[in-house]
Amino acid sequence: MARYTEAVCRQCRREKLKLFLKGDRCYSDKCSIERRAYAPGQHGQARLRKVSDYALQLREKQKVKRMYGMLEGQFRKYFFEAERMRGVTGENLLQLLECRLDNVIYRMGFASSRSQARHLLRHNHFLLNGHKVNIPSLQVKVGDMITPREKSRELEIVKDSLQAMARRGVPSWLELNQENLTGTVKTMPDRQELTMPIQEQLIVELYSK
Numbered sequence: 001m002a003r004y005t006e007a008v009c010r011q012c013r014r015e016k017l018k019l020f021l022k023g024d025r026c027y028s029d030k031c032s033i034e035r036r037a038y039a040p041g042q043h044g045q046a047r048l049r050k051v052s053d054y055a056l057q058l059r060e061k062q063k064v065k066r067m068y069g070m071l072e073g074q075f076r077k078y079f080f081e082a083e084r085m086r087g088v089t090g091e092n093l094l095q096l097l098e099c100r101l102d103n104v105i106y107r108m109g110f111a112s113s114r115s116q117a118r119h120l121l122r123h124n125h126f127l128l129n130g131h132k133v134n135i136p137s138l139q140v141k142v143g144d145m146i147t148p149r150e151k152s153r154e155l156e157i158v159k160d161s162l163q164a165m166a167r168r169g170v171p172s173w174l175e176l177n178q179e180n181l182t183g184t185v186k187t188m189p190d191r192q193e194l195t196m197p198i199q200e201q202l203i204v205e206l207y208s209k
Contacts, residue, residue, distance in 0.1 A: 093200060095188060100140075102117040104146060108183035117136070
């Protein structure tokens with residue numbers, strides 16, 4: 001399976017936006033956007049030229065794709081699935097991405113980034129409704145309960161992530177019981193609850209050409 005192996009901070013710099021790919025580092029002075037707020041490469045500080053409509057659409061697609069940590073083929077499948085669903089295609093796409101199990105674990109605070117959540121899932125550290133699960137792309141449903149396995153609760157990265165959770169906060173469509181370390185999906189995410197600056201209509205226009 002193909003995967004991105006370069007420095008992920010380059011992706012944030014290319015999109016000129018914090019994508020929060022490195023966990024706590026993104027909230028510190030070490031964040032690459034804070035230190036070098038321009039595109040990577042030898043031409044990163046060159047004078048900007050006029051940006052075409054296609055370039056705007058492409059950059060928006062790349063931004064969202066990198067934010068959720070997936071490659072083109074998988075992202076395109078999500079778009080076509082969103083297109084078949086009832087409702088607004090762009091909002092459907094964001095809902096599908098938000099309801100991925102690895103993203104939900106990150107949103108609940110059990111991991112400091114989506115890539116860390118994916119890594120923990122792959123190593124069988126979480127239970128979904130009491131059953132072992134290791135599929136990051138699994139779609140959660142209303143009422144689903146997510147909890148770390150008994151031994152996994154003592155992992156330092158899980159403890160550190162929960163301590164830092166106060167900085168991010170838990171979205172209103174999720175509920176976290178910190179005493180029992182149990183997270184519950186209360187409702188499906190609403191568009192207004194996604195605070196990242198995303199213009200999903202540009203992605204729809206790009207794929208509709």
